[in-house]
Every structure is written in C-alpha cells, then in structure tokens.
Amino acid sequence: MAGLDKDFIENKIKSIPIRRVCEALRLERRNKRYRCVNPLHPDKDPSMTVYEKSNTWYCFACGEHGSVIDMVKLACKCNFIDACEWLAHNFGILLPDKSNWRNTSRNVKPVKKTSQIKSETKAPNIDHELLEWIVTNGGISNLAKSFLYDERKLSEEVISECRIFSLNDEYRFISKLVSEFGEKRCIDSKILFRDRDGKYRSHYLFPALAFPYYDYDGKIVNIQSRTFFPKRPQDRFRNIPGLPVSIFNMNSLNGLDVGTPVYIAEGVTDCLAMLSDGHHAIAIPGANNYKDEFAKYLERFVLTMFPDNDKPGAGLYDKMLKNLKCSIFKREIPDGFKDYAEYHISRYE
Numbered sequence: 001m002a003g004l005d006k007d008f009i010e011n012k013i014k015s016i017p018i019r020r021v022c023e024a025l026r027l028e029r030r031n032k033r034y035r036c037v038n039p040l041h042p043d044k045d046p047s048m049t050v051y052e053k054s055n056t057w058y059c060f061a062c063g064e065h066g067s068v069i070d071m072v073k074l075a076c077k078c079n080f081i082d083a084c085e086w087l088a089h090n091f092g093i094l095l096p097d098k099s100n101w102r103n104t105s106r107n108v109k110p111v112k113k114t115s116q117i118k119s120e121t122k123a124p125n126i127d128h129e130l131l132e133w134i135v136t137n138g139g140i141s142n143l144a145k146s147f148l149y150d151e152r153k154l155s156e157e158v159i160s161e162c163r164i165f166s167l168n169d170e171y172r173f174i175s176k177l178v179s180e181f182g183e184k185r186c187i188d189s190k191i192l193f194r195d196r197d198g199k200y201r202s203h204y205l206f207p208a209l210a211f212p213y214y215d216y217d218g219k220i221v222n223i224q225s226r227t228f229f230p231k232r233p234q235d236r237f238r239n240i241p242g243l244p245v246s247i248f249n250m251n252s253l254n255g256l257d258v259g260t261p262v263y264i265a266e267g268v269t270d271c272l273a274m275l276s277d278g279h280h281a282i283a284i285p286g287a288n289n290y291k292d293e294f295a296k297y298l299e300r301f302v303l304t305m306f307p308d309n310d311k312p313g314a315g316l317y318d319k320m321l322k323n324l325k326c327s328i329f330k331r332e333i334p335d336g337f338k339d340y341a342e343y344h345i346s347r348y349e
Helices: 002-013 018-024 068-076 080-090 098-105 128-136 142-151 156-161 170-181 183-188 268-276 292-298 311-323 340-348
Strands: 048-051 056-059 165-167 192-194 200-202 208-214 220-227 261-265 281-283 302-305 328-330
Touching (some): 002 080, 018 048, 018 068, 068 080, 128 170, 128 220, 142 165, 142 208, 156 268, 170 192, 183 192, 220 268, 261 268, 268 340, 292 311, 302 311, 311 328
Parallel strands (some): 261 302, 302 328
Antiparallel strands (some): 048 056, 165 208, 192 200, 208 220
C-alpha cells in the first residue's frame, strides 16, 4: 500500500501542471519568471523560473527549488502532507485512504490543523421565519438610495442580490412586527425588548441600512444595521443580541468551483464595492468576529484580502494567515484611501 501511495504522489500530485499551480497561488509573473514563493524572501524583481517540461521551479536569488509540492509548502507555510492535500483539494484529485497515505512521509512531522473545529458550540435559537419576514417586507428609502447609489457608487443589482433594505420608522416597524408575530415571539427572538417604561423598543437605531447575513446553505442567521446618524461610534453598527455575526455573503460561496478567486473585505460596504466591481467577495466584519471554523468554507478558494489601512485591518489579516492552511494574498490599498470602498468610488468617478 505504501508503494501505491508513493506512485500516487509521483503520478497524481507532482504531475499537476506547475503553471496552473502558480496561477492558483496568484504568483505575479513577468516574462518567464515569477516572484519567489518563499515568504521570507524579499523579492523586488521576479527571480523564480518554472520549467514546464520537468514540472519544477528554481529561484535564482535564494536557491530554493523543487516540485509543485515544495512550491505549496513555501507559499502556504505548511508541511509536506498538508501541501499534498491542498493540491489535491484545489485540483479535484481524490485522496487515498489517509491512514496509509500519511505513511508515505514518515520523516515529515504533521502540523496541527488549526482549521479543525475542536468542539461544536451550541447554536443559538434563531427565529429564521421572523428574520426572513423582515427582509422580505423591507424596502429602500430615498436616503438609502442616495447613500448606496449616489454616494457609494454601488451596483443596484448587487444591492438587490444581497437583499439589502432600510429601516425607516421605528414605530411602524415595531407595530407591524408585533401584529404579525405577537409580543412574546418578538421578545424571544431578541428583535424587540421592553424599556423601563414597559414600551417596546428595537435594538436597531433608526434610520439605518440593514444587511442580512446568511449561512452557507442560504438560511438567514442575523440582520446587521448601519445607522445613518449615530451619536456614538459604537452605535454605528448594531446586531441582534445573542445571534452570531458570521461571514457576510457566505451563501455566495456555495456552488463556486474549487480554486475560484474570492476577495475578502473587512466590512460590508467594502464587500459591496468589490461585488460591484465584478469580483466574488465576502466580508469578515472585524478581527474579533473571525472564527477558526470559517476556514472550512474558505480554504478551497484562491483568497485575496484588501485589509483597511489601519491596525485592525492588519490584525484581521494576521489572524486569518495563522488560521488558514491555504495562501491568502494581501493587496495594499493605494495611499490616500482608507479602505476599498473609497478606492472603488475614486475609480468609478
């Protein structure tokens, strides 16, 4: 069995065309040379050459060389086994039985897979029907249209596909919700609460934009609001208490082919700008909201991140880099722009 596994590596994994691996890793190419895959290598000028006949590569600056497996090991900062798994996963190759397969590299110590979920957390009680009703009955106010289309230059098609709507009148919102679902259910769902005077209040601040969050299978899990006129910084974004803040636009990942380029934004408006530019994109709303289990949804794609030009943006990128077993390529936002949304507006104009 061990011999078969060795043949599998030589004939299946190492035979993956090296040019396709370079493309999957999003290596910059000039003429016949690419930037070196060694992450510790300060490579201002392309110094790595690939040899398609032998399916190998060599860096003339640092001397690193090898097969496609060695290339992924350096680019993804992983060991031999994880590099083979990454290649098989990204190029649609079925792996053999892992108990025998791991014996092919006895001298290589497997690294701990940080993307593995140690324990499943108990899912909160989410009233999917109530949340879906709010989205279905939502509309777009003139204030929201002005912000989304005139100010932010976002695509109307993208706004429609993401089912974004506006929260305009708190009294009408509460009245319609209670009339449809009853007092107890609205309170239990955490959408509403009673204030000290016993009056129903919403956790949202009005007027606001509303961003629905869906899980991988397309089931709604939260609705986040973006207050138009917040009095305090912490009032700008509001979520339903107790419900998970997940990946925005996660449901769009379901059905994408392995190896599809996916952009990662730090916030929803940045994600909407990327979508409006024609990219596949999702948003992680801040480093504190990133969870290790997100890796299982992201690692089969070619990831590129545009972190904001600030400390939180760098923190989110570093956190994801440590967690993910695949490469995540960092793109710098040009000087003079705070985030991708501002960059999008300047390019639109």
